Amino acid sequence: MASEQHMVPPGVNLKPEDFRKIGVDEKQAEVISRESLSAWQDAWQRLRQNKMAMASLGLLVLVILGAIIGPHLTPYTYDSNDLLNTNQPPSGAHWFGTDDLGRDMFVRTWYGARISLIVGLAAALIDLLIGVVYGGIMGFFGGRTDSIMNKISEVLYSIPYLLVVILLLVVLEPSLWTIILALTITGWINMSWIVRGEIMQLKNREYVLASRSMGASSNRLLFKHLLPNAIGPIIVTVTLSVPNAIFAEAFLSFLGLGVQAPKASLGSMISDALTGWLAFPWRMLFPAILISVTMLAFNIFGDGLRDALDPKLKK
Amino acid sequence: MVRYVANKFFYMLVSLFVLISATFFLMKAIPGDPFTAEKKIPDEIRQRLYEQFGLDKPVYQQYLRYLGNIIQGDFGISMKRLNQDVSHIISQTFSASLKLGIVAIIVSVIIGILLGMLAALYHRKFIDTAAMVLAVLGIAVPSFVLATVLQYVFASKLGWVDVMGFNDPLDYVLPVAALSAQPTAFIARLTRSSMLEVLHADYIKTAKAKGLSWIVILFRHVLRNGILPVVTYLGPMTANIVTGSVIIEQIFGIGGIGKQFVEAISVRDYPIIMGITIFYGILLMVTRFVTDVAYVFVDPRIKLTGGKEG
Numbered sequence: 309m310a311s312e313q314h315m316v317p318p319g320v321n322l323k324p325e326d327f328r329k330i331g332v333d334e335k336q337a338e339v340i341s342r343e344s345l346s347a348w349q350d351a352w353q354r355l356r357q358n359k360m361a362m363a364s365l366g367l368l369v370l371v372i373l374g375a376i377i378g379p380h381l382t383p384y385t386y387d388s389n390d391l392l393n394t395n396q397p398p399s400g401a402h403w404f405g406t407d408d409l410g411r412d413m414f415v416r417t418w419y420g421a422r423i424s425l426i427v428g429l430a431a432a433l434i435d436l437l438i439g440v441v442y443g444g445i446m447g448f449f450g451g452r453t454d455s456i457m458n459k460i461s462e463v464l465y466s467i468p469y470l471l472v473v474i475l476l477l478v479v480l481e482p483s484l485w486t487i488i489l490a491l492t493i494t495g496w497i498n499m500s501w502i503v504r505g506e507i508m509q510l511k512n513r514e515y516v517l518a519s520r521s522m523g524a525s526s527n528r529l530l531f532k533h534l535l536p537n538a539i540g541p542i543i544v545t546v547t548l549s550v551p552n553a554i555f556a557e558a559f560l561s562f563l564g565l566g567v568q569a570p571k572a573s574l575g576s577m578i579s580d581a582l583t584g585w586l587a588f589p590w591r592m593l594f595p596a597i598l599i600s601v602t603m604l605a606f607n608i609f610g611d612g613l614r615d616a617l618d619p620k621l622k623k
Numbered sequence: 624m625v626r627y628v629a630n631k632f633f634y635m636l637v638s639l640f641v642l643i644s645a646t647f648f649l650m651k652a653i654p655g656d657p658f659t660a661e662k663k664i665p666d667e668i669r670q671r672l673y674e675q676f677g678l679d680k681p682v683y684q685q686y687l688r689y690l691g692n693i694i695q696g697d698f699g700i701s702m703k704r705l706n707q708d709v710s711h712i713i714s715q716t717f718s719a720s721l722k723l724g725i726v727a728i729i730v731s732v733i734i735g736i737l738l739g740m741l742a743a744l745y746h747r748k749f750i751d752t753a754a755m756v757l758a759v760l761g762i763a764v765p766s767f768v769l770a771t772v773l774q775y776v777f778a779s780k781l782g783w784v785d786v787m788g789f790n791d792p793l794d795y796v797l798p799v800a801a802l803s804a805q806p807t808a809f810i811a812r813l814t815r816s817s818m819l820e821v822l823h824a825d826y827i828k829t830a831k832a833k834g835l836s837w838i839v840i841l842f843r844h845v846l847r848n849g850i851l852p853v854v855t856y857l858g859p860m861t862a863n864i865v866t867g868s869v870i871i872e873q874i875f876g877i878g879g880i881g882k883q884f885v886e887a888i889s890v891r892d893y894p895i896i897m898g899i900t901i902f903y904g905i906l907l908m909v910t911r912f913v914t915d916v917a918y919v920f921v922d923p924r925i926k927l928t929g930g931k932e933g
Contacts, residue, residue, distance in 0.1 A: 466634065466908055467638050468908075469862075470866045475646060479652055562873065585775075599765060603764070603765065604760070607763045
C-alpha cells in the first residue's frame with residue numbers, strides 16, 4: 309500500500325533485527341523508571357522554572373551579601389563625619405555621595421540595609437516562633453482552649469497594628485531591640501491563624517489517626533506529623549512578613565521612632581534625606597532604590613514560593 | 624443575623640477598651656507628669672494643678688475618669704500648646720485628612736476594580752501581565768518612596784503641580800496617587816482572581832447561552848459577584864490609607880491629623896499622642912465593624928447560623 313511506504317522517512321533503513329518482542333510483563337508496571345523526588349525537590353523544580361522568583365532570589369542574595377560586606381568596602385565608617393564635605397554628589401571618593409554631616413552614603417546605605425534586614429528577619433522569626441506555638445496549641449487542642457485563645461487573638465488583632473507599635477516605642481526608648489519587640493508584640497497573630505488553620509485541617513487525616521492509635525504522644529503528633537506538613541504555608545508567611553516588618557520600621561523612622569542616629573536603617577536614611585532632598589536627590593535615591601528592590605524581591609519570591617509549594621493554589 | 628452583628632459589635636467594644644486601657648497605662652508608666660518642666664513650679668501651684676486634673680487621686684480613679692472623659696469625646700489638653708484641647712486639635716485638622724483619605728479610597732476602588740477586571744478579561748494576554756506587574760510594583764514600593772519620586776518628577780522637574788500645599792484640586796493629584804497606589808494594586812489583584820473564578824461559573828455560561836449581551840453579563844453577573852472580596856478589603860484598606868497619610872501629609876506639607884501626630888510624637892506631647900491614637904483606633908475599628916456587617920448583606924451566599932462563624 310502506498311500510504312505505508314510514506315510512514316518511514318527517507319534515509320531510514322529498518323531491518324528486522326531492529327525489532328524486539330517485549331510482550332506483557334505485569335511486574336514491569338511496578339518498576340520505577342525515574343528517580344523519585346521528595347516534596348522539596350519537587351517544589352524546587354517548580355520554583356526553578358519561575359524566572360521572576362529566581363531573579364528575586366538572586367537579588368535577595370546580592371542585597372544580603374551587600375549588607376554583609378558593603379560597609380567594609382570603603383575606608384569610611386557609617387558614623388565618621390567629614391564636615392568639609394557635606395552633601396557631596398556621587399564621586400570617585402564617595403561612590404554614593406555624602407549626607408548632611410559628610411558621612412559616606414555608600415557605607416551608610418549598606419549599613420542601613422543591614423539594619424533593615426536584621427529588623428525584618430528578626431521580627432519575622434519571632435513572629436514565627438510565637439505564632440507556631442500559639443497557633444499550634446489552638447489548632448491541636450481545639451474546643452474551649454481554641455475558642456478562648458482565638459478570641460484573645462481576635463481582640464488583639466483588631467487593634468490597629470501600627471498604633472500599638474507607635475505607643476510602645478513612645479514609651480520604650482527606640483533601639484534595635486525595642487523596635488523588634490514592638491513589631492512582634494501583635495505581629496505574630498497572622499502566623500498563628502495560618503498555623504491554626506493548617507493544623508485543624510491536617511489533624512483529621514488518616515495518618516494522624518494511625519499514629520494516634522499506635523499510642524503516639526501529643527508532642528510527637530504535633531512535631532513529627534502536623535507541623536512538618538504545615539511547613540509550606542508557614543515558610544511563605546515568613547517570607548512575606550519580612551518586607552512588612554522592613555516597611556513598618558521605615559514607617560517608624562518617619563515618626564522619629566525608628567533606629568536612632570548615628571545608626572541608620574534604609575527608612576531612617578530616606579526620612580533624613582527628606583529635608584532638602586530636591587537639592588540633593590542622591591541622598592534619597594540609593595536607599596529608596598535599595599528598600600524598593602528588597603521589598604519587591606521578597607514579595608515576588610514569596611509569591612513564587614507559594615506557587616511552588618502548593619501548585620493547587622496557582623491561578 | 625442580629626446575633627452576628629451583636630457579636631461583632633461586642634468584639635469591637637472589647638478591642639477599643641483594650642486599646643484605651645493600654646494607652647492609659649503605658650502613658651502612666653512614663654516617668655514624670657505633664658507638669659514636669661525645666662522651670663520648677665512652686666509646690667503649692669503644683670498641688671493645685673494636680674487637684675484640678677485629678678492627678679492627686681489613685682491611679683484607678685484617674686483611669687475611670689479618663690474613660691468617662693473619652694466617652695464624652697474629651698481627650699484632655701495638650702501639654703506643649705497652651706490651653707489647646709486635644710479634641711479641638713483633632714476636629715480642626717481632621718477635615719484635610721478626611722478629604723485626602725476619601726478621595727484616595729474612591730480612586731483606589733475605581734482604578735483597582737477596572738485594572739483587575741481588564742486583567743481577568745484579557746487573562747494571560749499583554750494587558751493581564753502589564754496590570755499584574757503594576758500591581759506587584761504597587762504593593763512592594765513603599766508609599767513614601769513613590770511620593771518622593773512623584774514629587775521630584777512632576778512637581779520639581781516638570782513643574783506641573785505644586786511641590787507642597789493642599790489648596791486647589793490639582794494639589795490632590797500627587798498625594799492621592801502616592802496614597803492609593805498600594806490599595807489599588809491590592810484591589811486589582813483581588814478583583815482579578817475572583818473574577819477569573821466567576822467567569823468560569825455555570826451561571827455565566829447560562830447567561831451567555833440565553834443570548835444576553837456581554838455588557839449585561841459583565842456588569843450584572845460577573846462584576847457583582849467578582850467584587851465581593853473587595854468589600855472585605857475595605858477595612859484593611861482604611862487602615863492602610865490612615866497610616867499612609869501620616870507620612871504623605873508630612874511629605875506634601877498637608878495640615879492634617881497625620882502631621883499633628885508626627886509633630887506630637889517628636890515633642891512627646893503625650894495627651895495629643897494618646898488622643899490621636901485612640902481617635903485612629905475608633906475610626907479603624909468602626910470601619911472594620913461596618914465592613915464585616917456589610918459583607919453579610921452584599922453576599923447572599925452567607926447564611927448565618929448563630930454567632931460562631933465569621
